[in-house]
Amino acid sequence: MMSYSDGVKELFESQLADWDLANANYKQLDNVKTRSLIFEDFQVLVQYNPGRITSSAAKVDTKSIEARPCFLCGKNRPAQQRGLAFGSDLTILVNPFPIFRKHLTIVANNHTDQRIGGNMMAMLDLARELPDYQIFYNGPQCGASAPDHFHFQAGNKGFLPIENDFLSETLCKLSVAKDDAELWQWAGYQRGLFSLKSASAERLAEVFDKFCCRFAALQTDRPEPMLNILASYDKGEWIVHLFPRKLHRPTQYFADDDSRILLSPASVDMGGVIITPREKDFLKINKDDLTDIFSQVSLSNNELLPLLMDLL
């Protein structure tokens, strides 16, 4: 049987050959403008990507969601879009509105709500089978533009700054190692996050569930605690970055004057590539804006620390 990696390569080649929209949008990445915002110990890239306006400005309230046909359901997808089955429940698709040079959407075969509970093993399976990719999950209230249809996304490794930042001893340190799992804590990164590393998927899923239970107790009015997650696999080990969130969109998103910045942070932004679909935001956004936005949407270290006590 063909490996999933080879299957995805073939899917990309055939979709770019047969599907004009996807072909044009991937070619367009050659013209995407990028800036760097350089902080003391890390950099953040800002990408001007007008193709992402639909996703960044998506109305995700229940009324708007119920009023539109679900764009991830098989019956509503573009005729040219082919899929590659991943197990019996998921289908891998080429994302026609890319941020990454290789950008996938992995969708549930059934129209079912966006929830990570019970789905962490599937995420880790995807990471292991697609070792050239970062797999990411955006919760239904913090980045998913289809909160009503379960999905992951994946983007090629070597693009998100967090991959190298994780290796920086200044930014990220091993905090606890216990029972085949490691907890890594960050400092000076302006985003409240933590990372888990393990060679055991079962152990990671167990630690993840424990964290979710604790975090859910702080967000009891939500369908699930707000999380962005990045997972990858290399040389027999998974690395999972978890961004607990306390706000979906920052105040700048809703401003009706010149201070408006159309930025709707999700996994890719938290991983260090800020997506601005409007050129004026791309040109305007500065380090202070970003520091402020990160502090609005993510937990402070003081909020995060109690959730990590004795987690392993």
Ligand SMILES: [Zn+2]
């Ligand atoms: Zn659907």
